[in-house]
Amino acid sequence: MATDSPLIIALDYPSLDAALCMADQLDPKRCRVKVGKELFTRSGPAVLEALHGRGFEIFLDLKFHDIPNTVASAVQAAAEQGVWMVNVHASGGRKMMETAVKRLDDNGLHTHLIAVTVLTSMQADDLSETGIGATPEAHVLRLAALTQQSGLSGVVCSAQESAQIKTLCGTDFLKVTPGIRPSFAAANDQQRIMTPSDAMRAGSTHLVVGRPVTQAEDPMAALAAIDAELASN
Numbered sequence: 001m002a003t004d005s006p007l008i009i010a011l012d013y014p015s016l017d018a019a020l021c022m023a024d025q026l027d028p029k030r031c032r033v034k035v036g037k038e039l040f041t042r043s044g045p046a047v048l049e050a051l052h053g054r055g056f057e058i059f060l061d062l063k064f065h066d067i068p069n070t071v072a073s074a075v076q077a078a079a080e081q082g083v084w085m086v087n088v089h090a091s092g093g094r095k096m097m098e099t100a101v102k103r104l105d106d107n108g109l110h111t112h113l114i115a116v117t118v119l120t121s122m123q124a125d126d127l128s129e130t131g132i133g134a135t136p137e138a139h140v141l142r143l144a145a146l147t148q149q150s151g152l153s154g155v156v157c158s159a160q161e162s163a164q165i166k167t168l169c170g171t172d173f174l175k176v177t178p179g180i181r182p183s184f185a186a187a188n189d190q191q192r193i194m195t196p197s198d199a200m201r202a203g204s205t206h207l208v209v210g211r212p213v214t215q216a217e218d219p220m221a222a223l224a225a226i227d228a229e230l231a232s233n
């Protein structure tokens with residue numbers, strides 16, 4: 001049951017029950033869902049089965065980063081469980097990314113493989129502490145180009161970089177953007193943020209939204225407000 005909505009709701013919950021309680025309020029025709037490290041570490045593949053059973057397309061966000069063979073095997077394992085999208089860290093480099101793409105191709109697996117560029121929680125100071133002197137924008141562009149050359153479908157980036165990535169890598173290259181903050185929501189630990197409609201205008205292809213919906217007093221009202229904002233643009 002595919003959706004043409006750009007929205008991906010991050011099910012960042014500490015248990016299968018809590019995640020499914022939220023999922024049962026969502027409509028798989030109106031959004032996709034993201035399963036991340038906390039939920040998957042606690043509930044394992046059972047959460048994927050439960051969400052697939054409810055008709056959702058799943059972004060499995062485990063941000064793999066390891067030697068090429070290990071990452072390719074993990075990506076294959078994710079794809080064989082039928083997830084719609086899975087990600088790696090672009091900083092794992094060309095060989096790691098190319099090996100993962102080849103593994104999917106060799107096995108006839110069509111899961112979208114994308115790479116995280118610079119986390120949306122990071123700014124220039126955080127990068128510089130890790131030995132990277134480039135600005136976040138410059139580093140994101142460098143990693144986006146490397147990701148595209150390595151044959152992946154797109155990147156995770158901040159919506160603040162979507163327009164430049166669109167120019168550099170084209171419209172078909174996916175720009176999956178967390179750090180989405182509607183005007184009514186707190187920034188939390190995110191640094192490079194944007195509103196849903198500004199992000200779409202900038203060229204994001206998918207919007208990852210977590211706490212502005214999942215931690216809202218009325219999650220469905222928050223989601224409806226985001227939908228309404230997107231529809232009016």
Ligand SMILES: O=C(O)c1cc(=O)[nH]c(=O)n1[C@@H]1O[C@H](COP(=O)(O)O)[C@@H](O)[C@H]1O
Pocket residue numbers: 010012036061063087116118119120121156157178179180188190208209210211212
């Ligand atoms: O890969 C991701 O999804 C991701 C990459 C990134 O750079 N920043 C980022 O926030 N995310 C994820 O996107 C979600 C954002 O959630 P909220 O900040 O609650 O909207 C979380 O599940 C993060 O793990």
